[in-house]
Amino acid sequence: MPTVLLTGATGYIASHTWLxxxxxxxxxxxxxxxxxxxxxxxxxxAELSGRAPQFERASVCNAAAISGIFARHRPQAVVHFxxxxxxxxxxxxxxxxxxxxxxGLVAVCEAMQAHGVGRFxxxxxxxxxxxxxxxxxxxxxxxxxxxxxxxTKLIGEGVLRDLGRADPAWQTACLRYFNPVGAHESGRIGxxxxxxxxxxMPYVAQVAVGRREALTVYGNDYPTPDGTGVRDYIHVMDLxxxxxxxxxxxxxxxxxxxxxxxxxxxxxxxDVVAAYERASGQPVPYVVAPRRAGDVAACWADPAxxxxxxxxxxxxxxxxxxxxxxxxxxGNPQGYGAG
Ligand code: UD1
Numbered sequence: 001m002p003t004v005l006l007t008g009a010t011g012y013i014a015s016h017t018w019l020x021x022x023x024x025x026x027x028x029x030x031x032x033x034x035x036x037x038x039x040x041x042x043x044x045x046a047e048l049s050g051r052a053p054q055f056e057r058a059s060v061c062n063a064a065a066i067s068g069i070f071a072r073h074r075p076q077a078v079v080h081f082x083x084x085x086x087x088x089x090x091x092x093x094x095x096x097x098x099x100x101x102x103x104g105l106v107a108v109c110e111a112m113q114a115h116g117v118g119r120f121x122x123x124x125x126x127x128x129x130x131x132x133x134x135x136x137x138x139x140x141x142x143x144x145x146x147x148x149x150x151x152t153k154l155i156g157e158g159v160l161r162d163l164g165r166a167d168p169a170w171q172t173a174c175l176r177y178f179n180p181v182g183a184h185e186s187g188r189i190g191x192x193x194x195x196x197x198x199x200x201m202p203y204v205a206q207v208a209v210g211r212r213e214a215l216t217v218y219g220n221d222y223p224t225p226d227g228t229g230v231r232d233y234i235h236v237m238d239l240x241x242x243x244x245x246x247x248x249x250x251x252x253x254x255x256x257x258x259x260x261x262x263x264x265x266x267x268x269x270x271d272v273v274a275a276y277e278r279a280s281g282q283p284v285p286y287v288v289a290p291r292r293a294g295d296v297a298a299c300w301a302d303p304a305x306x307x308x309x310x311x312x313x314x315x316x317x318x319x320x321x322x323x324x325x326x327x328x329x330x331g332n333p334q335g336y337g338a339g
Pocket of ligand 1: 085087088125126127179180198199200201203215216217218219228229230231269292293294295
């Protein structure tokens, strides 16, 4: 089976994708600089897969290091996760986002070109749809960035589109993630945000486990059934399996494509709170605050293109997302920090 280079490999989504790729028979080489992840992930992956992970510590912005990794491991494809992803931080530190997210992507693509590798799976985001005009969101909906983070994802998609136009040897997949949540069903790997979580489910998890007092619900006056924001939450293992399907499609030489990875089902903030209380048996107190700047009322995917093109559909529902998140949170109340 082919060797796949995974960048950002010890991060949340990549670590789950690592297991899914191995389960599908791929050989995986991981690269990360631990700028937003823990080396403990590697121990957990070894435990879960029963073999020592092949890993290289490097920044994707270090072209010489990435080139050396290509020379040593000879990957036939790249799944590129390495990027910063906090919207608020991207507004404060735009250059860090352009340097890492765009510069890193370009450096990896240059190494690929130099080593004759053209298959590339890109972590894009539903953020590229900006303020969606119609729901569910199809891939041909208008795109636009509302912050530097979103801009880096749009630029990344543009770089890959232009590479494909310049040279048909490039076979690229842009995967537009909706809201990844949950954890591996073992509870041994999961999401471990540094500092105060920006995103809903990790915050809810930390309230349930007693690390934080109450959730702040950002707005209950949206035009949604209960007034709170609605999102398309997708189990991280479904998302991981979506990457396997995308990679298989690239090896089957079907050409480049862009697809949504979502469930097609929207849930409100209060739906998530109620589901988490059921899954954990713990109360999740909350206080309602004003809307968060930049948030949309509702956002969910039309997942038909991924089903048709990749034969992939999300399998796990909201209860499994909460149960698996809780297993991880309960077993690792301080994330990977406690070892
Ligand atoms: C956010 C980013 C998005 C990014 C995605 C990555 C913003 C504005 N958007 O999406 O660009 O691609 O994360 O995962 O940051 N909520 C609360 N209380 C909280 C946290 C969230 O009520 O403490 C609400 C939000 O208002 C929203 C929902 O929960 O309605 C989901 O929020 P979140 O998990 O941050 O995801 P997005 O805003 O969809």
